[in-house]
Amino acid sequence: MALTADLVSLSLRLEADPGPDPNRVPLSDGELQALSERLYREAAGRPLWIFAYGSLIWKPDFDAVEWQHARARGWHRSFCLQMTRWRATDAVPGLMMALDQGGQCKGVAYRLSEEDRMGQIRRMICREIGTITDSSFIRWVPIETPQGPLRALVFWAGPRGKRVLRGLPLESVAEVLARACGHMGSCAEYLYLTVKHLEEKGIRDRNLWRLQALVAEEIRRIHGLEAA
Numbered sequence: 001m002a003l004t005a006d007l008v009s010l011s012l013r014l015e016a017d018p019g020p021d022p023n024r025v026p027l028s029d030g031e032l033q034a035l036s037e038r039l040y041r042e043a044a045g046r047p048l049w050i051f052a053y054g055s056l057i058w059k060p061d062f063d064a065v066e067w068q069h070a071r072a073r074g075w076h077r078s079f080c081l082q083m084t085r086w087r088a089t090d091a092v093p094g095l096m097m098a099l100d101q102g103g104q105c106k107g108v109a110y111r112l113s114e115e116d117r118m119g120q121i122r123r124m125i126c127r128e129i130g131t132i133t134d135s136s137f138i139r140w141v142p143i144e145t146p147q148g149p150l151r152a153l154v155f156w157a158g159p160r161g162k163r164v165l166r167g168l169p170l171e172s173v174a175e176v177l178a179r180a181c182g183h184m185g186s187c188a189e190y191l192y193l194t195v196k197h198l199e200e201k202g203i204r205d206r207n208l209w210r211l212q213a214l215v216a217e218e219i220r221r222i223h224g225l226e227a228a
Contacts (some may be wrong), residue, residue, distance in 0.1 A: 001192075001195060001196065001199070001212055001216075002212060002213040002216035002217070003188065003191065003192050003195070003212040003213070003215055003216040003219075004192075004216070005192070007188070007216050007219045007220070008186070008188050008189050008192045008219075010219055010222075010223055011178060011179075011181060011186040011187075011188035011189065011219055012181060012185065012186050012189065013181050013186075015089055015181060015182050015183045016183060017183040018085065018089070018090070018183075021084070021085055021130075024130060024131050025131055025132075026130055026131060027125070027126075027129065027130065027131060027132055027135075031132050031135075032122060032125060032126065033122075035125055035129075035132075035135050035138075036118060036121045036122045036125060037118075039121050039125075039138070039153065040117065040118050040121055042140065043117070043153075046151075047111050047112075048111070048112045048117060048121075048153065049109050049110065049111050049112075049143070049150050049151065049152040049153065050062065050064075050109070050110045050112065050124070050152060050153050050154070051070055051072055051107055051108075051109055051141060051143055051152035051153065051154040052107055052108045052109070052110060053072075053077055053097075053099060053105050053107035053108075053154070054077070054097045054190075054194050055190065055193070055194065056110075056155075057107065057108050057194065057197050057198065057201070058193050058194065058196075058197040059193075060110060061123050061124055061127045062110070062112050062113075062120045062123065062124060063112065063113040063115070063116075063120060064110035064111060064112060064113070065111055065112070065113050066110070066111040067108055067109065067110045067111070068108070068109050068145050068146055068147065069106065069107075069108065069109075069145065069146065069201070069202070069203070070106070070107055070108060070109035070143040070144065070145045070150070070152070071104055071105065071106050071107075071143060071144045071145075072099070072104065072105045072107065072141050072142075072143050072144075072152075072154070073104045073142075073144070074101060074102070074103075074104070074141075075099040075100065075101060075102070075103070075104070075105045075141065075154075075157060076099065076100055076101075076102055076103035076104065076105050076207075077097055077098075077099065077100075077105055077205055077207065077208060078097065078098060078099070078100040078166070079095040079096065079097050079168075079173045079176075079177065079187075079211075080095065080097075080098055080100055080159070080164055080165055080166050080168070081095065081096040081097070081098050081156070081159050081163055081164060081165075082094070082095060082096075082163045082164075082165055083095065083096045083163070085182060086182050086183070086184040086185075087180060087181065087182045087184055087185050087186055087187045087189070087190055088180040088181070088182045088187065089180075089181070089182055092179055092180050092181070093176070093180060094176060094177065094180030094181075094182070094187040095165070095168075095173060095176050095177060095180070095187060096156075097156075097190070097194070098137070098156040098157065098158075098159050099154060099156060099157040099158065100158065100159075100166065101158055105205075106203045106205065107203070108201060108203075109143055109145055109150060109152055124155070125138075128155040128156065129155065133161075134156075134159075136160075137155065137156050137157055137158060137159050138153065138154070138155055138157075139153075139154055139157045139158070140152070140153060140154075141154050141157065170207065170210055170211050170214055171214060173211060173214075174211060174214035174215045174217070174218050175218055177190075177191055177211070177215050177218075178215050178218035178219045178222060179222070188215050188219065191208070191211065191212055191215060192212065194208065195208050195209065195212045
């Protein structure tokens with residue numbers, strides 16, 4: 001990988017936690033419970049699989065008892081969702097990765113433990129989904145695995161709204177990721193960890209591999225470092 005831990009460290013800086021976005025109304029306890037119950041019912045007592053394509057691969061917030069390689073056809077990874085919190089600020093916005101329509105995405109399918117299924121669903125919603133509007137981006141998608149086809153839950157698939165920036169060239173995405181940082185870390189760090197853990201599981205996403213090289217190049221340019 002061209003994007004190394006040392007280069008990522010140059011993208012990190014201390015940023016204060018700005019608190020919740022005043023323009024986004026967080027899930028109420030009632031909405032959280034209703035959404036959790038809906039997904040619980042939709043699982044219909046079958047094994048609950050989660051399709052992980054980004055941070056859930058390297059930082060899952062659930063108890064998995066099994067994992068396997070999986071492919072979701074009709075979706076691809078895309079840094080298309082503008083953010084000003086977590087790994088970005090209002091002054092230097094970043095881009096969050098989501099699944100966008102078209103192509104295919106190789107990732108990891110995790111099977112959740114049957115114990116405290118409702119509690120695990122609630123934790124994932126709290127981590128991944130901030131508002132009731134965002135809940136429309138939770139989907140059940142068909143996936144292909146070595147054991148055959150499965151149905152899996154996925155977060156942030158097909159986002160819509162004014163925060164979505166589709167069709168950005170990778171060079172423009174790299175410029176954003178190389179600069180954005182918030183109180184939870186930098187966008188470059190997120191990209192690095194995602195690509196690193198995909199590689200460890202034998203998965204290479206062609207666009208992400210190209211993107212990590214562009215971000216490495218951009219960080220070097222920002223800090224006046226010679227090309228590797």
